[in-house]
Amino acid sequence: MNDEYEVVIGLETHAELSTESKIYCSCKNKFGIEVNTEVCPICMALPGTLPTLNERVVDYAIKMGHALNCKINRVCKQDRKNYFYPDLPKAYQISQSDIPLCENGYVDILVNGESKRIGITRIHIEEDAGKLLHATSFEGSSLVDLNRCGVPLIEIVSEPDMRSSAEAKAYLETLKSILSYLDICDCKMQEGSIRCDVNVSVHKKGTPFGTRTEMKNVNSFSAAVRGIEYEQKRQIAALEAGETVVQETRRWDDAQGVSVSMRTKEDAHDYRYFPEPDLLTISVDEKRVEELKAQIPELPTQKILRYVQKLGLPQQDATIIAENVDLANFFDECTQKGGASPKLAANWLLGDISKYLNETGKTLGETKLTPEKMTELIGYIEKNTISTASGKKIFEIIVVEDKPIKQLIDDMGLAQVSDTLELEALADKVLAENEPSVTSYKNGKTNALGYLVGQCMKASKGKANPGMMKEIILKKLGE
Amino acid sequence: MDIDIRHIAKLSRLKISDDEFAKFENEMKGIVDMVNTLPQLGEDLAIDENNVMQLRKDIAETGKFTRDELFQNAPQVKAGCLVVPKTVE
Amino acid sequence: MEFYEMTAVQLSRKLESKEISSCELTQAVIDRIKSVDDKVKAYLTVNAEEALEQAKAVDNKRISGEKLPKLAGIPIGIKDNISTKGIKTTCASKMLEDYVPPFDATVIEKIKANDMVLLGKLNMDEFAMGSSTENSYFNVTHNPFDLDKVPGGSSGGSAAAVSAREAIVALGSDTGGSIRQPSANCGVVGLKPTYGSVSRYGLVAFASSLDQIGPIGKSVKDVAMVQDIICGRDKMDATSAIREYTGIADSLTGDVSGVKIGIPKEYFGEAIDDDVKTAVMNAVHELEKAGAKVCEISLPSAKYALPAYYIISSAEASSNLARFDGVRYGYRAKDYTDLVDMYEKTRSEGFGSEVKRRIMLGTFVLSSGYYDAYYKQAKLMQRKIAGEYKAAFNEVDVIATPTAPFTACKIGQNIDDPLKMYACDICTVTVNIAGLPAVSLPCGMDRSNMPVGLQLIGDSFCEDKILGAAYAYEKLVGGFAAPAL
Numbered sequence A: 001m002n003d004e005y006e007v008v009i010g011l012e013t014h015a016e017l018s019t020e021s022k023i024y025c026s027c028k029n030k031f032g033i034e035v036n037t038e039v040c041p042i043c044m045a046l047p048g049t050l051p052t053l054n055e056r057v058v059d060y061a062i063k064m065g066h067a068l069n070c071k072i073n074r075v076c077k078q079d080r081k082n083y084f085y086p087d088l089p090k091a092y093q094i095s096q097s098d099i100p101l102c103e104n105g106y107v108d109i110l111v112n113g114e115s116k117r118i119g120i121t122r123i124h125i126e127e128d129a130g131k132l133l134h135a136t137s138f139e140g141s142s143l144v145d146l147n148r149c150g151v152p153l154i155e156i157v158s159e160p161d162m163r164s165s166a167e168a169k170a171y172l173e174t175l176k177s178i179l180s181y182l183d184i185c186d187c188k189m190q191e192g193s194i195r196c197d198v199n200v201s202v203h204k205k206g207t208p209f210g211t212r213t214e215m216k217n218v219n220s221f222s223a224a225v226r227g228i229e230y231e232q233k234r235q236i237a238a239l240e241a242g243e244t245v246v247q248e249t250r251r252w253d254d255a256q257g258v259s260v261s262m263r264t265k266e267d268a269h270d271y272r273y274f275p276e277p278d279l280l281t282i283s284v285d286e287k288r289v290e291e292l293k294a295q296i297p298e299l300p301t302q303k304i305l306r307y308v309q310k311l312g313l314p315q316q317d318a319t320i321i322a323e324n325v326d327l328a329n330f331f332d333e334c335t336q337k338g339g340a341s342p343k344l345a346a347n348w349l350l351g352d353i354s355k356y357l358n359e360t361g362k363t364l365g366e367t368k369l370t371p372e373k374m375t376e377l378i379g380y381i382e383k384n385t386i387s388t389a390s391g392k393k394i395f396e397i398i399v400v401e402d403k404p405i406k407q408l409i410d411d412m413g414l415a416q417v418s419d420t421l422e423l424e425a426l427a428d429k430v431l432a433e434n435e436p437s438v439t440s441y442k443n444g445k446t447n448a449l450g451y452l453v454g455q456c457m458k459a460s461k462g463k464a465n466p467g468m469m470k471e472i473i474l475k476k477l478g479e
Numbered sequence B: 001m002d003i004d005i006r007h008i009a010k011l012s013r014l015k016i017s018d019d020e021f022a023k024f025e026n027e028m029k030g031i032v033d034m035v036n037t038l039p040q041l042g043e044d045l046a047i048d049e050n051n052v053m054q055l056r057k058d059i060a061e062t063g064k065f066t067r068d069e070l071f072q073n074a075p076q077v078k079a080g081c082l083v084v085p086k087t088v089e
Numbered sequence C: 001m002e003f004y005e006m007t008a009v010q011l012s013r014k015l016e017s018k019e020i021s022s023c024e025l026t027q028a029v030i031d032r033i034k035s036v037d038d039k040v041k042a043y044l045t046v047n048a049e050e051a052l053e054q055a056k057a058v059d060n061k062r063i064s065g066e067k068l069p070k071l072a073g074i075p076i077g078i079k080d081n082i083s084t085k086g087i088k089t090t091c092a093s094k095m096l097e098d099y100v101p102p103f104d105a106t107v108i109e110k111i112k113a114n115d116m117v118l119l120g121k122l123n124m125d126e127f128a129m130g131s132s133t134e135n136s137y138f139n140v141t142h143n144p145f146d147l148d149k150v151p152g153g154s155s156g157g158s159a160a161a162v163s164a165r166e167a168i169v170a171l172g173s174d175t176g177g178s179i180r181q182p183s184a185n186c187g188v189v190g191l192k193p194t195y196g197s198v199s200r201y202g203l204v205a206f207a208s209s210l211d212q213i214g215p216i217g218k219s220v221k222d223v224a225m226v227q228d229i230i231c232g233r234d235k236m237d238a239t240s241a242i243r244e245y246t247g248i249a250d251s252l253t254g255d256v257s258g259v260k261i262g263i264p265k266e267y268f269g270e271a272i273d274d275d276v277k278t279a280v281m282n283a284v285h286e287l288e289k290a291g292a293k294v295c296e297i298s299l300p301s302a303k304y305a306l307p308a309y310y311i312i313s314s315a316e317a318s319s320n321l322a323r324f325d326g327v328r329y330g331y332r333a334k335d336y337t338d339l340v341d342m343y344e345k346t347r348s349e350g351f352g353s354e355v356k357r358r359i360m361l362g363t364f365v366l367s368s369g370y371y372d373a374y375y376k377q378a379k380l381m382q383r384k385i386a387g388e389y390k391a392a393f394n395e396v397d398v399i400a401t402p403t404a405p406f407t408a409c410k411i412g413q414n415i416d417d418p419l420k421m422y423a424c425d426i427c428t429v430t431v432n433i434a435g436l437p438a439v440s441l442p443c444g445m446d447r448s449n450m451p452v453g454l455q456l457i458g459d460s461f462c463e464d465k466i467l468g469a470a471y472a473y474e475k476l477v478g479g480f481a482a483p484a485l
Helices: A054-066 A165-182 A220-242 A288-292 A300-309 A315-323 A327-336 A344-359 A372-380 A388-398 A404-411 A422-435 A434-444 A447-459 A466-478 B005-012 B018-035 C010-017 C022-038 C048-063 C106-113 C156-163 C180-186 C220-229 C274-289 C300-323 C339-350 C352-364 C374-396 C418-423 C429-435 C463-479
Strands: A005-016 A079-082 A093-095 A101-112 A114-127 A131-133 A141-145 A152-158 A192-203 A213-218 A247-252 A258-260 B081-085 C043-046 C077-080 C117-122 C167-176 C189-192 C214-216 C258-263 C293-297 C399-400 C438-445 C451-458
Touching: A005 A165, A005 A220, A054 A101, A054 A114, A054 A152, A054 A165, A054 A288, A093 A114, A093 C399, A101 A165, A101 A300, A101 C106, A114 A165, A131 A422, A141 C043, A165 A220, A165 A300, A165 A315, A165 A327, A192 A247, A213 A220, A220 A247, A220 A258, A247 B081, A258 C274, A288 A447, A288 C156, A300 A315, A300 A327, A315 A344, A344 A372, A344 A388, A372 A388, A372 A404, A388 A404, A388 C156, A422 A434, A422 A447, A422 A466, A434 A447, A434 A466, A447 A466, B005 B018, B018 C300, B018 C418, B081 C339, C010 C022, C010 C220, C022 C043, C022 C048, C022 C077, C022 C117, C022 C451, C043 C156, C048 C117, C077 C106, C077 C156, C106 C117, C106 C220, C117 C156, C156 C167, C156 C180, C156 C214, C167 C189, C167 C220, C180 C418, C180 C438, C180 C451, C189 C220, C189 C463, C214 C220, C220 C438, C220 C463, C258 C274, C258 C374, C274 C293, C274 C399, C274 C438, C274 C451, C274 C463, C300 C352, C300 C374, C300 C418, C300 C429, C352 C374, C374 C399, C399 C463, C438 C463, C451 C463
Parallel strands: A213 A247, C077 C117, C077 C167, C258 C293, C258 C399
Antiparallel strands: A005 A152, A005 A192, A079 A093, A101 A114, A114 A152, A131 A141, A141 B081, A192 A213, A247 A258, C043 C117, C167 C214, C189 C214, C189 C438, C399 C451, C438 C451
16 A cells, blocks of 8 residues: 555444334344245335334434443434335335434544544434345346345444554444444344445545545455455555546445446435424433443443453453453353453363354353353362363363263362372372382483373372472472 | 426436426426425424324234235235346345 | 215114114115215225125124114225225325225224224325315216315315215315315315324325324214224324323213304405305304304414425325335336336326326425425424414414315316415415314305305314314204205
8 A cells, every 4th residue: 555645434334233123113123034024014115004113223222322422312303215226115214314313422442452432423223125136037127025124223323533444344343342242233244234334535644535435235344344445545546547536336346356336326315304204203211311321231342451451361362352242241250250260261261162162153152151160160270179181171061061060070080189198198109119210310310200290190090189299299309 | 496307307206208398397387486485484493302202112013914915916026025127236 | 864864973873772774774875875976976996795794793783782882883985095904095096096905094993993884985186185186097076066066175085975975974184174175165074183183004195294084074073973983092103192082072062152263364365265255254153143252363374384285295295105116016017128217107107197296396395405495494384383373272262264265166177277276275284284173164155056164273182172163053053054966
C-alpha cells in the first residue's frame, strides 16, 4: 500500500436477533427449515394484514445500545422504507429513519495490544427480507422463499473511525462477541446471522476524506478484510491515475476477489421514508431501560483487561478466552466461585479443552464438563493429590461421562503418595537395590538421579509424588 | 409546480402510455395545484408522545395456515416457492 | 310491512320471540336482492347458499334454547374491502378479481361470533378511492332514490344495499367520508367511528392512519347496535385503542335537552348547495326546539383539511398498494420481458385510473426533496385541525354540518374531473384528519327530491353523544323515508 494514503472505513452491521417469534408477527424465528413454512398472512403481506411489534426486539436492541454506550431514545418510532423487490412482500421494509432506538455510542476494540475507540452512530430495529433462490434449471425464473421475512434485525452503524482492515476485523469480532455475551444473536456467520456493508474511502494524509463507496454482499469477517484491501487499492490506483472515485454501491465478489459496481439500480435510492402509520409511538419506560442496563454482563474488552491486570494472564490467552463467551464464563466460574488457579484454568481451557472441542466440533455446553468439576480436578493437581498426567486421564473421562472425580482417582488408583515416611522407605529400598547407580552418581554422573527417581516411580506404580520423590532421593544421596 | 410524471411513474412501477400521458399530466397538475394550497406551518414535526402502542409478547404461534392455503391466490408456484422473473443479484 | 323493510331493532325482537326465523328473514332479503339488484347493482358477490346455512344454524341454536346475541340471525352485507375467509374480497379491482382471503377480518370474526348472517360483498370505488362508486372495475351502482344517479362512495354498494332494503344493515369503511357521504346520498344512517375503536385487521388498507370500518343502517339504533358489537381493542391492530366500551344502543333515550350543538360557519360557505344548507339548518332547529342549545363556532383551518387529506391519504396509499406486484396474489400481466416490466405491466393493467392518480400523487409527495413541503406540512396541519376540534369540544357536545356539499350527482357527471369529485369530500375529510367519530343521517330532501345528509361530529370516543342526538332527531321526525323502487 502507498504510504501517503490513509484508508477510512465505516461499517453497517446487520445482526439477526434470536427471538422466539418474528418482529411483526407470531411466526417462529427459525433458520434452516423447509421453504415457505414459517409464513403467515402478515409476513407474506396479504391485503388487510397489520404488524404488531415484538417487545423482545426492543429489549434486545436496547441491551446492545447499553453495551455500546449509546443514548437510548426510549420514545421513538418506526418508518417505512419503500422499494420494490420480490423478497420484500409489502414492498416496504419497516425500519427506523430519523429517530433510531439507540444512538451516539462507542465501542473499544483491541488491535495489536492497543485499545482504540470506535464511534457508534446509531442502532435501529428493522425486519429482514426473504430469500431469492437462483438456479440455471429455473429457466429464466427465480424462486422466492419468505421464511426469513420478518426476522428481527438490528442495524449497527459505526462512525468512519477505522483506519485499516485489521481494525475493521477487530471491530467486527468485538461486536460479535458482545452479541454472544448479551445472548441476543446466534452469531452463526454461515447462516448469515451477522452481515455487513462496508463503506471505504481513501485520502492523502493531512487532506480531507475522499469519496466513499459502499460495498454490499460481504458475508464473512475475512471477506470484509479482503474487500476493504481490494477497494482501498482500487481507489488509490484510480486517484494515482488522475481519476476520481465515484460515490456508488459496489458488490463484493469474494470468489473472484473483486468489487463490482452495481449498475445504479434506477430510482433505487429514493426510498420515500415516512412514519409507519400501522404502528404508534414506541415508548419504553425509564425503569425498563435501567433494568436492561443492569442485565448487561461484563463485556469482553473489560474482561481482557481484568484477566491481564488482575489475574496475570498473558494478553493473547486473555483475548482468546474473553472473546468466546462460553470459555469466558467457564473460566470465571472456575476462578471466581471455585477459586482455581487462573493460570492452570487458562492452560486447561486453551489446551486440552479447546483441543477436545476442536476435534469433536462440540461446544462446551455439549460436553459433560462443568466448571465445578474442572475446578475440582485442578484442585487435585494443585494439591499434588494426582499428577498432571493422571489429571489428563481423568479429563478424558469426565468430558464424556458424568462421574465423580474422587471415585475415579480411587478406582484408577491415581492418588499420589505424598507421605514422607512412605516415600523415604521406598527410596531406601530402591537405593539399596541400585548400588551401581548410586556409586556413579557420587562419581559425578548426575544423570543417574533421573534413573533412580524413575525406578522409585516404577516401584510405586506411578503413584509417588515425583517432585517429593526427587527431593528425598537427592537428600539421601547427599548424606 | 412541475411534476416529473415519468420519474414518479417509474418510482411507482406504473407505465403511463403515450396516448394517456397528456391527459394524465394535466390531471396530476390540477391535483398538485390543489394540494399546494396547503400553507407551510413549520419545520419540526415532533414525535407524538401521547400516542403510544402496546408491544406484543414474544411468543411464537405456528401452524395456523398451510403453505397451500397461503399460496392459493399466487399467480405461479413451483417447488413450494413463488416464481418471479429472474432477478440479477 | 315486509321483513326486509324492518329495522334490525324490530327484527331482533321478532327473532327472539320466534315470531319469525332467521331462515325466513334471510330468504326474504335474498329474494329482495334477486328482484331489485339488477337495477341497483349493489352486490359484487351474493353468498346466498352459505347465508341460508348460517341462518339455519342460528335457528337451530335458538330452538335448542341457547341464549343468543341481539343481532343473531340478522343478515348483513359487507363492503368488498373487508377480508372474508373463503369469499372473494376484490376491493372492486381487477387486481383482486379472483382473490380469496384465507382469513377473516377481526370485524368479520365479531359478526360471526354474534351469529349475524353474512349475505355477501358490496360494491365500492376501487380500493375505496372515490366518491361515487363509479371507480368500481366491475359495475356502477345506482342510487335507489334515482337510478340515474350515483349512490356516492366509496361505500356506495353498502349504502345503496341498505337503502334499497337489500340488506338489513351493512359494513362500510370510511377514509375521507366513504361511509357518511354515500349514506347521505342514499338516505340512510352511517357512522364513521373514532379512529382506533374498530379493528382494521383484515380491512384492505387505503390510508392506514385514516381508515375506519363502520356500520350503515336504516335507523340510528341499528347503527348503534352494530357499532356495539364491532368495536373493541384488537391485539392484531397496534393502532386499536386500549379502552373499555359500554353499549351505546341501550343508552339512547331520545332526550336532547341541554345538549350543546355547535355550528361551524366554515361548513356553510359558497361551496354548499342552498337546499343542503336549508335542510341541515332545519334539522338543527328541530333539535333546538326539543331542548338542544345551538351556537355558532369556528374551525378556521377546516379549509385546509382537503389538501392535507389528499397528501396524507395518497402518501399512505402509494405505500399500502405497492404490495400488489403480481408475485404472491392477485393479477399478473401475461407478457413481460423481465421483473421490472412484470411489475409495471401488472400494476398498470390491474389498477384503474383513480388508483393510479392517487399512487402517483402519494409517490410524488413522499419523493426526495418534496417530503418536507408536503407530507410534513400535512401532518402539522392535521395536528392543528385536531387541536381546533379539541378546543371546540370544550364548548359544545356535538358539531353539526352538512355531510356533503350537494346531493347525489348524475352517473358520469364528474367521472372525468377528479378535482370536482374530490370536492364531494370537503365536509367529511376533516373528521378523519382529526380521528373523530361522526354520523350522517337523513334530514329531508332537496328540490330534486334526493336525500340530504346531516353530519353530527363528536369528540373522540363520544359516539354515544352524536348517536344520542341523531336518535333524538329520528324520533322527532318519525323515522326516515325509503326509496320507491
